Amino acid sequence: MRSGETASGGLRERYGSATAHLPAPLAVVDLDAFDANLDSLAGRAAGLPIRLASKSLRCRYLLERALGSAAVRGVLCYSLAEALWLSRAGVSEDLVVGYPTADEHALATLAADQAARERVTLMVDSAAHLDAVEDALRSAPEGPAVRVCLELDVSWRPLPGLHIGARRSPVFTARQAAELARTVVRRGAFRLTGLMGYEAQIAGVGDAAGNPVRAGAIRLMQRMSARELAARRAAAVAAVSEICPLEFVNGGGTGSIETTGADTSVTEVAAGSGLLGPALFDGYSRFRPRPAALFALPVVRKPTQEIATLFAGGYLASGTADASRLPSPYLPRGLRLTPLEGAGEVQTPVTGPAARHLAVGDRVWLRHAKAGELAERFETYHLVAGQRLERSVPTYRGEGATFG
Structure with missing residues (x-):
């Protein structure tokens, strides 16, 4: 991470500016x-x-x-x-x-x-x-x-x-x-x-x-x-x-x-x-990869000042059916899923201090619990390098290649 760059500030600004012209939901890989x-x-x-x-x-x-x-x-x-x-x-x-x-x-x-x-x-x-x-x-x-x-x-x-x-x-x-x-x-x-x-x-x-x-x-x-x-x-x-x-x-x-x-x-x-640093690796003491794969969801409504509702987001990971398989709100800092709804097929409410500053149309960046399964949800990975969008590449799904 660059000197002075914080996850809640510099990273969000960097991903946002690189992908502002792209419709969300979208997925990026930070090269x-x-x-x-x-x-x-x-x-x-x-x-x-x-x-x-x-x-x-x-x-x-x-x-x-x-x-x-x-x-x-x-x-x-x-x-x-x-x-x-x-x-x-x-x-x-x-x-x-x-x-x-x-x-x-x-x-x-x-x-x-x-x-x-x-x-x-x-x-x-x-x-x-x-x-x-x-x-x-x-x-x-x-x-x-x-x-x-x-x-x-x-x-x-x-x-x-x-x-x-x-x-x-x-x-x-x-x-x-x-x-x-x-x-x-x-x-x-x-x-x-x-x-x-x-x-x-x-x-x-x-x-x-x-x-x-x-x-x-x-x-x-x-x-x-x-x-x-x-x-x-x-x-x-x-x-x-x-x-x-x-x-x-x-x-x-x-x-x-x-x-x-x-x-x-x-x-x-x-x-x-x-290589992609999914959220499950936050639970390891031996190493800590940098989060490289993220996805952005747009805020589509504000049912209360303390809750922002995102479009889609129910990208659950395989494995044991518990909270560790849910996606994790990442940027801005200070957001969490609500315990009764979690991540949904068409809407995902998030709450926490940062929700008060979100408006309809803003984007929230999340991390998938596991690495490769995010590519089964998106046809394209947008590759961000520094402050720019370097290129957009197809995932397996985007090439029409799904193998179960």
Whole structure:
């Protein structure tokens, strides 16, 4: 942030002047903040390559801008259809699909696309995923072996029946990873290239939100989980490497770059949300990205002096259905959602000291709780650099590309 620039003053004036000629609602990406966040991610990665999590950007221009950094290598896609689209567009030649797919059409397209088979790596955690690929290959021409990556479940299970983390892969132990690796190698249609694990209980859980006792408990859980995982992941990598050499071992996310990078079995870290700095990251003590993605809503009425009602705004984030998934009023400072209405389909009331100074036609800037999902609401990101609107670029949605 520039010297003397305050969020309630300079930032609001800067975004307002750059976009005054555009109708609201609208979404902006602050390129100064985006680039600063990329530098911060690179510093936290301490030399490990960063694989971009595309679900957190969902905008080709932003992907390509980040891929231009020497710190960034390849893309972690969220669907096979998306990976094929990015391959055809020439965005990257290193596309790992971060989740298994059951998309028969996309699998058939991959099977028939020789170039994509060289560029795209599928995620698998069971023989059933291999069966689906083999079904698609039966009617396809001969070509390169299909690249696959094994997903290791890296949740924390300190006690029998207690699962802390995301419900992902059934492959939990080194032995299970080795068994699946042998299955892949026995099937000649595949080339085993990598192993991945996403520690959601570390990367996706803020340790500074709520009361101090809860925050302390979260930090303790994350330290213990990271210690257990480092040993188990290293054992899995070693077991799989005895069967087939690995090109990469991917782990983590924006919220766990330091702990994931400290695991010497990991060769690259995943990150994406940290480039845009969504509101959920306000609950982390280890880092604080600059808010880079915002959206503006116009004030359309003043039911009282203390309340300003905005048009639209019900852009809720996925995950647990609680207040943390609501958008957050950001500029001007001193606004909050009302507890009974929250963010609505066609109207969003805000209240607080700053509401008294808002008039019909004024704009309020808000932040989405998560990063990439804002691009599912807007067809265009308006890119602000310094005091000017540098350009406007389409999101995935703006290119007619929605992948679920």
